[in-house]
Amino acid sequence: MxxxxxxxxxxxxxxxxxxxxxxxxxxxxxxxxxxxxxxxxxxxxxxxxxxxxxxxxxxxxxxxxxxxxxxxxxxxxxxxxEHDREPRTELTVPVCRYVAAPAGPAAQPARPRPFLRERPTDLSVPRFGDGARAQGYPWLLPERTVQNGIAADEATVGALTIRAASVVGPGHRCSQPAEPRQDSYRIGRSRDSRYAIVAVADGLSSAVWSDAGATTASSQAVTLLREQIEAVGFDRIDVKGLYGQIANSVAAHAAGRRVSTSQVATVLITAVIAEPDANGVAQAWVGWLGDSSAWTLDPRAALWQFSAGEAKDRAAAVVSNEVAGRLPDTPELAADGYVTLVPGAALALVTDGIGDAWADRAGNVNEYFANAWHSPVPATRFTADVGFDAPQCLDDRTAVVVWNGGGA
CATH class of the missing domain: 1.10.287 (Helix Hairpins)
Structure with a gap:
């Protein structure tokens, strides 16, 4: 213009x-x-x-x-x-965001985070004594693809209530390089739901592929036990034949990986719990090879009682972690027995990551678990308990508990 x-x-x-x-x-x-x-x-x-x-x-x-x-x-x-004065009618979608804590009046410059984390203060994981230093370190991943660091289940089979959890130990998850969870468990049932079937395996730390051996052993154990129950009945389970078949499966897995059987070595404990009789009493068959163990909790007792498995000599100056038998090399050393569960009683199959802590009566770990698992708890609470923090408890820990009654 x-x-x-x-x-x-x-x-x-x-x-x-x-x-x-x-x-x-x-x-x-x-x-x-x-x-x-x-x-x-x-x-x-x-x-x-x-x-x-x-x-x-x-x-x-x-x-x-x-x-x-x-x-x-x-x-x-x-x-x-004028727009602000008008009522808003549109729907808003909430968005979850991380909100940082407000800085104090004299906020200091951010410092690098220490490698040792502060332990949680929400009591989500039970802690005994001063705990273990490794419990506070970050969880690292192994170099190869492995099973999850945590596994958990809950189930009901007839009148039986089951909780199960397995957590990689502090000593494995923070080592350099990190090691996989070498424990494994499986739970199952007969087709008519008259029997609950449990298998818990603990791979040997000295075996490079022990996690694979433990997974194979626990999976095959539940499958083969179901077949035996249907073929010969609960009262005629053949522990030698059963563990021999499981050993063949683990050895075949080692051959498939082209490694020696010692590289997939694992121990195993198994159980079949029958439906309660007219008086509410349930019978359980337990078979084992190695240092995993079975424990029972009477509803009137204050402690878990050792019932089956390879007991360690607690009187010795140094408790040895050597096991007398293992899969797939010595299945002939497997042993078995029967356990009676009165109404309200519980049977626990655990690896030595938990069994050793329960056997050590110097602390109150056993007493805590007897009180915490007196009756079934949610799987989340059960898993947090299995991840407990205690001095020198660095191994993987796995527990499968079956309550005779008690509700789901």
Whole structure:
């Protein structure tokens, strides 16, 4: 647009008004300085009046322009205020965000996090004594793909209630490099739900592929026990034949990986719990090979009692972790027996990560678990208990508990 054109708001541009004012002032100066023959004073007065009018018009024009320029912004603010007063009817979707804690009045610069984490304060994991230092270290991943670091289940088979959990031990999950969870368990039932079937395996720490051996052993144990029960009955389970078949499966797994059988070595404990009789009493068959163990809890007792498995010599100055038998090399060393569960009693199959702590009567670990598992608890609570923190308890820990009654 040219300088003489009008703007959309009806006012001349600022520089055009300045030029016009300058022209009026110059013209007035010429008129005042020139000698007039007629009415000189009147001409001078009119010239000065023109200068005043032109200046006033320019000033008023500038203020009006500024006012008009501010109008759109004021209208926008007014519309926003009116909008805020109106009730909102649209639905909002909540978004979960991490909210940092507000900084204190004298907030310090952020420091690198220490490698040793602070232990949780919400008591989600039971802690005994000073706990284990490794419990607070970050969980690391093994170099190869392995089974999950945590596994848990809960189930009901007739009148029997089952809880199971397996947690990689602090000594395995924070080592360099990290090691896999070498414990494994399986739970199952007969087709008519008259029997609950449990298998708990503990791979030897010295065996590179012991996690694979334990997984194979526990899985095959439940499958083969179901077949034996259906073929010969609960009262005629053949522990030697059973563990011999499991050993063949574990050895075949080692051959498939092209490693020696010692590299998949594992111990195993198994159980079949029959439905309660007319008096509410349940019979359980237990077979084992190695240092995993079976424990029973009477509803009137304050401690878990050792019932089956390879007991360690607690009287010795140094408790040995050597096992007399293992799969797949010595299945002929498997042994078995029967356990009676009165109404409300419980049978626990555990690896030595828990069994050793229960056998050590110097602490109160056994007493805590007898109270905590007096009756079935949710699987989440059960898993947290299995992940307990206690001095020198660094091994993987696995527990499968079967209650005779007690509700789901």
């Amino acid at each position: 040219s300088w003489g054109d009008s703007r959309p708001d009806g006012l001349m541009s600022g520089w055009a008004r300045a030029a016009l004012l300058a022209a009026v002032v110059i013209g007035a100066f010429i008129e005042v300085s020139t000698v007039h023959r007629h009415h000189g004073w009147l001409v001078d007065g009119l010239a000065l009046a023109a200068v005043g009018l032109a200046g006033a018009a320019a000033a008023l024009g500038s203020e009006a322009a500024a006012t008009l320029a501010r109008q759109p912004e004021r209208q926008r603010e007014w519309r926003e205020r």
